Amino acid sequence: MRTPAENAQLALLLEVTATPKPGNVDRAREYPDLRFEHFMAGAVGANEGLRAAAGDPIGESFERAIEGMADQRGGNTQFGALLLLVPLIRAASDGDGASSGSEELTPERAAHVAEATTVADAAAFYRAFEHVDVAVDDPPADMEALDVRRGADAVPAIEKRGMTLYDVFERSADRDDVAREWVSGFPRTFAAADRIAALDGLVSDRAARVFLELLADEPDTHVVTKYGESTAQEVSAAAATALDGDTDPDALADDLVERGVNPGTTADLVAAGLFVALERGLDV
Amino acid sequence: MRTPAENAQLALLLEVTATPKPGNVDRAREYPDLRFEHFMAGAVGANEGLRAAAGDPIGESFERAIEGMADQRGGNTQFGALLLLVPLIRAASDGDGASSGSEELTPERAAHVAEATTVADAAAFYRAFEHVDVAVDDPPADMEALDVRRGADAVPAIEKRGMTLYDVFERSADRDDVAREWVSGFPRTFAAADRIAALDGLVSDRAARVFLELLADEPDTHVVTKYGESTAQEVSAAAATALDGDTDPDALADDLVERGVNPGTTADLVAAGLFVALERGLDV
Numbered sequence: 001m002r003t004p005a006e007n008a009q010l011a012l013l014l015e016v017t018a019t020p021k022p023g024n025v026d027r028a029r030e031y032p033d034l035r036f037e038h039f040m041a042g043a044v045g046a047n048e049g050l051r052a053a054a055g056d057p058i059g060e061s062f063e064r065a066i067e068g069m070a071d072q073r074g075g076n077t078q079f080g081a082l083l084l085l086v087p088l089i090r091a092a093s094d095g096d097g098a099s100s101g102s103e104e105l106t107p108e109r110a111a112h113v114a115e116a117t118t119v120a121d122a123a124a125f126y127r128a129f130e131h132v133d134v135a136v137d138d139p140p141a142d143m144e145a146l147d148v149r150r151g152a153d154a155v156p157a158i159e160k161r162g163m164t165l166y167d168v169f170e171r172s173a174d175r176d177d178v179a180r181e182w183v184s185g186f187p188r189t190f191a192a193a194d195r196i197a198a199l200d201g202l203v204s205d206r207a208a209r210v211f212l213e214l215l216a217d218e219p220d221t222h223v224v225t226k227y228g229e230s231t232a233q234e235v236s237a238a239a240a241t242a243l244d245g246d247t248d249p250d251a252l253a254d255d256l257v258e259r260g261v262n263p264g265t266t267a268d269l270v271a272a273g274l275f276v277a278l279e280r281g282l283d284v
Numbered sequence: 285m286r287t288p289a290e291n292a293q294l295a296l297l298l299e300v301t302a303t304p305k306p307g308n309v310d311r312a313r314e315y316p317d318l319r320f321e322h323f324m325a326g327a328v329g330a331n332e333g334l335r336a337a338a339g340d341p342i343g344e345s346f347e348r349a350i351e352g353m354a355d356q357r358g359g360n361t362q363f364g365a366l367l368l369l370v371p372l373i374r375a376a377s378d379g380d381g382a383s384s385g386s387e388e389l390t391p392e393r394a395a396h397v398a399e400a401t402t403v404a405d406a407a408a409f410y411r412a413f414e415h416v417d418v419a420v421d422d423p424p425a426d427m428e429a430l431d432v433r434r435g436a437d438a439v440p441a442i443e444k445r446g447m448t449l450y451d452v453f454e455r456s457a458d459r460d461d462v463a464r465e466w467v468s469g470f471p472r473t474f475a476a477a478d479r480i481a482a483l484d485g486l487v488s489d490r491a492a493r494v495f496l497e498l499l500a501d502e503p504d505t506h507v508v509t510k511y512g513e514s515t516a517q518e519v520s521a522a523a524a525t526a527l528d529g530d531t532d533p534d535a536l537a538d539d540l541v542e543r544g545v546n547p548g549t550t551a552d553l554v555a556a557g558l559f560v561a562l563e564r565g566l567d568v
Contacts (some may be wrong), residue, residue, distance in 0.1 A: 002355070006328050013297070013324040027311050027320065036311065037488045040297040041568040044290050047331075071286070072568050204321045284325040284356050 004092040004279060005050040008085045011274035012043040012078055014284070015267060018207035020249045022215070022239065023223075023256030024267045025077075027204075031257065038074025045071045046082055053086045054093035058117055059124030059165055062086045066128040076132045080178045080222070080268035084189060085275055087113040087182070092279045105279045107185035114182045117165035123155045125165050137175060137225050146171075177221040177265045181272070188214065192273025196282065203274070203284050211270045212249060216240035220263035227261060235263060288376040288563060289334040292369045295558035296327040296362055298568070299551060302491035304533045306499070306523065307507075307540030308551045309361075311488075315541065322358025329355045330366055337370045338377035342401050343408030343449055346370045350412040360416045364462045364506070364552035368473060369559055371397040371466070376563045389563045391469035398466045401449035407439045409449050421459060421509050430455075461505040461549045465556070472498060476557025480566065487558070487568050495554045496533060500524035504547035511545060519547060 002010065016039040019026035030036050049065025065082045091110040130151040139147045145157035146168070158168070169179035181189055192210050199206040216239040219232035235256065242249040256262070278284075286294065300323040303310035314320050333349025349366045375394040414435040423431045429441035430452070442452070453463035465473055476494050483490040500523040503516035519540065526533040540546070562568075 002329065002352075006331055009331075010325055010328040013328065014321060017321055017324060035486060035488075037298060037301055037486060037568055040301060041294055044294040044297065045286065047290055047293075202319060202321060204319075284321055 002278070003051075004054060004089045004275075005047070007092075007278040008050045008053075008089050008275050009043050009047060010284070011085065011271050011278060012046065012081060013040070014204055014207055014274050015081065015271035016040075016043075018204040018211065018270065020253035021208055021211045021267060021270075022242070022249060022253040023235070023262040024211075024264065025262075026208075026253075028250075029253055029257050031260070031262075034074045034077070038072045039077045041072035042069040042074070042077035045069045046078065049082070050085065050089060053089040057121055057124070058086055058090060058113065059121030061090075062121075063124045063128040063131075067131045070131045076134055078268075078271070079128075079132060079134050080265055081271035083178050084181060084186070084268055084272035088186070088189070088272060088275055088279075105276060107187065107190050110189075111185040114166050114169075119159055119162055119164055121165040122158050122163050122168050125168065126150070126154050126158060127152050135222065135226050143171065175221060175224070177218070178268055181269070186272070188218075188269050189272040190276060192269055193276035193280065196273055196277040197280065203282065207270050207274055208249075210273060211266055212239050212243045214269055215263050215266045216243050220266045222264040222266075223261060231261065235261060286562070287335075288338055288373045288559075289331070291376075291562040292334045292337075292373050292559050293327050293331060294568070295369065295555050295562060296330065296365060297324070298488055298491055298558050299365065299555040300324075300327075302488040302495065302554065304537035305492055305495045305551060305554075306526070306533060306537040307519070307546040308495075308548065309546075310492075310537075312534075313537055313541050315544070315546075318358045318361070322356045323361045325356035326353040326358070326361035329353045330362065333366070334369065334373060337373040341405055341408070342370055342374060342397065343405030345374075346405075347408045347412040347415075351415045354415040360418055362552075362555070363412075363416060363418050364549055365555035367462050368465060368470070368552055368556035371401075372470070372473070372556060372559055372563075389560060391471065391474050394473075395469040398450050398453075403443055403446055403448055405449040406442050406447050406452050409452065410434070410438050410442060411436045419506065419510050427455065459505060459508070461502070462552055465553070470556070472502075472553050473556040474560060476553055477560035477564065480557055480561040481564065487566065491554050491558055492533075494557060495550055496523050496527045498553055499547050499550045500527050504550045506548040506550075507545060515545065519545060 017027050019028045025034055045068035046065040048068055049061050052061040052064055069078050088110055090113045092105040129148050136148055146154055169182040173180040173183045195210045196206045219236045223232040223235055238252050241247045242252050301311050303312045329352035330349040332352055333345050336345040336348055353362055372394055374397045376389040413432050420432055430438055453466040457464040457467045479494045480490045503520045507516040507519055522536050525531045526536050
């Protein structure tokens with residue numbers, strides 16, 4: 001019987017295993033500086049933070065997970081996935097690190113964990129950016145002091161405004177799907193978990209299928225940030241065509257990797273969905 | 285900074301990632317009933333036993349690792365690798381689960397751990413066979429009572445003869461390379477670690493290369509057990525040819541998977557070698 005922290009680690013590993021996952025590193029594709037093996041090391045390194053998430057403060061657990069994850073040469077492998085997994089582990093735990101049983105991991109409970117975050121959690125979240133480079137947009141003019149790229153330097157402004165981690169995500173929920181999950185009860189995460197559980201076949205094959213479904217459903221906000229809205233919509237439409245069987249998903253994967261267009265937020269949602277499905281009894 | 289248990293887990297993941305590793309599951313190949321994702325789940329499930337290995341009794345830690353590893357649908361994914369990793373984790377640990385520093389992980393120290401095992405360790409080793417099917421030869425006539433396939437039923441005989449885990453491996457060292465490592469200071473493990481550290485490139489690519497080198501060097505005892513001496517020698521010769529560049533290692537990999545001939549003991553040695561290299565500072 002795996003603990004929530006172990007299921008979270010397995011979710012990270014199954015996510016990167018799933019192929020084809022167009023544009024992202026998977027079992028069959030990688031980038032010159034971002035390799036499959038870096039994701040293995042990232043998942044192992046996150047271990048301590050994932051275990052802490054069952055009982056320690058959310059922000060501190062997340063920072064620890066990121067620091068451990070970043071201890072490999074690929075850089076940012078699983079930042080967004082860990083940001084989703086940490087509150088979900090807490091929601092799935094009874095406080096001592098054991099699983100509290102599948103009935104406990106609900107959108108309501110996950111929403112409660114998110115809403116209960118503190119200013120200290122927000123400060124730890126900002127400090128996590130010290131360990132790794134994350135692609136983010138320029139903030140609105142009135143939020144420059146809160147730019148996550150400032151890392152620990154932004155903490156005084158966070159404290160002065162009394163912002164909790166939930167508050168931080170509320171301000172970026174319109175342009176970042178991980179933040180949107182945080183402030184809305186993780187709807188796409190739980191929907192992905194249901195789809196993974198409902199499909200047949202190998203878990204990694206199901207995860208690849210659900211990746212395409214999520215991507216076809218909504219433009220990836222990481223692609224929007226890096227390449228703009230129209231590229232994100234084009235990728236989303238291409239995923240829909242591949243999903244219908246009109247084009248080959250492997251060809252799309254080759255094309256996106258060639259162009260360096262990686263729908264990373266969609267991959268994060270798949271990892272979170274895998275976690276929820278595993279907690280609810282999915283067998284591997 | 286990863287703990288020894290974390291490095292052991294990473295070694296398991298990097299081993300199965302390494303491709304081509306002719307005849308074994310790797311990033312590019314798998315068997316219908318033994319999939320890449322089963323190795324991910326096996327490595328995660330072994331987690332608790334690997335952590336225990338830093339301080340708890342060797343046999344009990346191993347049994348716990350096997351029980352956790354077996355909690356997936358593929359069956360026996362990493363039995364031999366864990367059997368090598370557990371004493372090596374102990375040798376690399378200062379007793380509280382932290383790494384004791386690279387200078388501590390020596391063949392001498394690993395040999396000492398093996399030699400210090402008890403009758404209770406042997407009993408736990410036998411109990412581990414209750415969790416999983418392992419391919420082994422029929423024992424010699426005078427050792428039928430000690431057939432590992434008897435699992436816990438063999439424990440009274442073990443206790444009656446006062447056999448330690450080291451004693452058990454002494455009796456099979458002539459036909460099982462994992463046992464031979466145990467009773468001889470892990471020579472091929474440490475040699476593999478040195479080769480992995482000396483090569484350039486991605487760690488998983490180095491591991492695949494060292495797999496071929498080990499296989500070319502000596503017939504795989506798992507193949508001997510399942511297919512006989514002549515098949516094992518043929519596979520070894522084919523590995524040597526692929527290593528020289530005279531044939532394509534990927535073609536050899538396709539051929540062996542097609543025939544179901546998996547040099548599993550050689551893969552176990554690669555996992556153990558990866559662990560030693562990681563403990564000694566190899567970066568991923």
